[in-house]
Amino acid sequence: MTYRVPVRDAGLIAAVRAVVQRRYRDVHAVRNLTFQIAPGQVVGFLGRNGAGKTTTMKILAGILHPTSGRVRVLGQIPWRRQNQYLREIALIRGSQPIGDAPELTVLDSFRYQQVLYDIAEPHFKRNLAELSALLDLDRVLQRQVRALSLGERMRAGLALALVYRPKILFLDEPTIGLDVSAAKTVRTFIGEYAAQTGATVLLTSHSMTDVESLCPRLILVDDGAIAFDGRRNELSSAFAPTKLVRVSVTDDNPDLTPYGDVLRRDENHWLLRVDRDAVPEATSRILSRFAVADLSVEEPSLEDVIDQAYHRLRQVKDAG
Numbered sequence: 001m002t003y004r005v006p007v008r009d010a011g012l013i014a015a016v017r018a019v020v021q022r023r024y025r026d027v028h029a030v031r032n033l034t035f036q037i038a039p040g041q042v043v044g045f046l047g048r049n050g051a052g053k054t055t056t057m058k059i060l061a062g063i064l065h066p067t068s069g070r071v072r073v074l075g076q077i078p079w080r081r082q083n084q085y086l087r088e089i090a091l092i093r094g095s096q097p098i099g100d101a102p103e104l105t106v107l108d109s110f111r112y113q114q115v116l117y118d119i120a121e122p123h124f125k126r127n128l129a130e131l132s133a134l135l136d137l138d139r140v141l142q143r144q145v146r147a148l149s150l151g152e153r154m155r156a157g158l159a160l161a162l163v164y165r166p167k168i169l170f171l172d173e174p175t176i177g178l179d180v181s182a183a184k185t186v187r188t189f190i191g192e193y194a195a196q197t198g199a200t201v202l203l204t205s206h207s208m209t210d211v212e213s214l215c216p217r218l219i220l221v222d223d224g225a226i227a228f229d230g231r232r233n234e235l236s237s238a239f240a241p242t243k244l245v246r247v248s249v250t251d252d253n254p255d256l257t258p259y260g261d262v263l264r265r266d267e268n269h270w271l272l273r274v275d276r277d278a279v280p281e282a283t284s285r286i287l288s289r290f291a292v293a294d295l296s297v298e299e300p301s302l303e304d305v306i307d308q309a310y311h312r313l314r315q316v317k318d319a320g
Ligand SMILES: Nc1ncnc2c1ncn2[C@@H]1O[C@H](COP(=O)(O)OP(=O)(O)OP(=O)(O)O)[C@@H](O)[C@H]1O
Pocket: 003, 004, 005, 027, 028, 029, 047, 048, 049, 050, 051, 052, 053, 054, 055, 056
């Protein structure tokens, strides 16, 4: 997907010149991006700012027509925007609080959505009851939208976006800007919705808590191309070539510096960063040379792994 972006120099003269003589440059937002997602999977779609995630989501949701490439979702070409397709998907960007018609009650808004998406009454009642239970909406359904708190509007907005029970959710930063409790509500809801309905979810988020609690599979996109596609626990071996070794010893003045990079030392408790391949040898040497009270080997946190991945990808880009 290539965007054609107008360019102009700074200043008034350049602004006037740009009116009569437009210049453009191409921005390649997405290229070499190939992936498949099986029904029911919950997939984290990650990448640095500007990597191409939102552009991809918009293409999949039928908002953007890509300049080249082939996409099929549920057997449909998204940008044809067939009604049948639009009723099967939802694109939610940010937390999307309810609020288009503040005079209406929440239930009125749901009824309007029912008409828009042509939802049969029994399905509507079942979906609304399920969503109300998951998002604790019973007490707000009869209230005017304008009288709701932001948290209530956010929960109602989420339910409104899903009351037609889409099979595919494209979630673009659903917890951005939310406080800890609201983010947890949304996160828990997404997991429960997916489990209850069998929906397929593609989720972008810069929150590693979202990714860790929801996404067994990760697709890492960089500069519009796939940099990793696999299970979450495989990401560390792909991008973080080290593990953490935590050791407590009872010796006087122990020196563990030869066995790894010392990240932290608190008296006789050491935290070392050790190359993955060197971990067996380093730990067996430590065990044979010191009076070890405790030793554990840990994977780096997802945040560290992603951070290392982004650094590595930036280095590769700068070098190439
Ligand atoms: N409407 C647009 N016109 C021109 N360029 C655009 C447009 N939208 C996005 N871009 C460019 O395309 C690239 C990919 O943008 P995109 O929004 O898909 O990234 P992203 O991965 O979602 O980033 P973020 O994490 O910051 O939201 C960026 O270089 C961006 O500047």
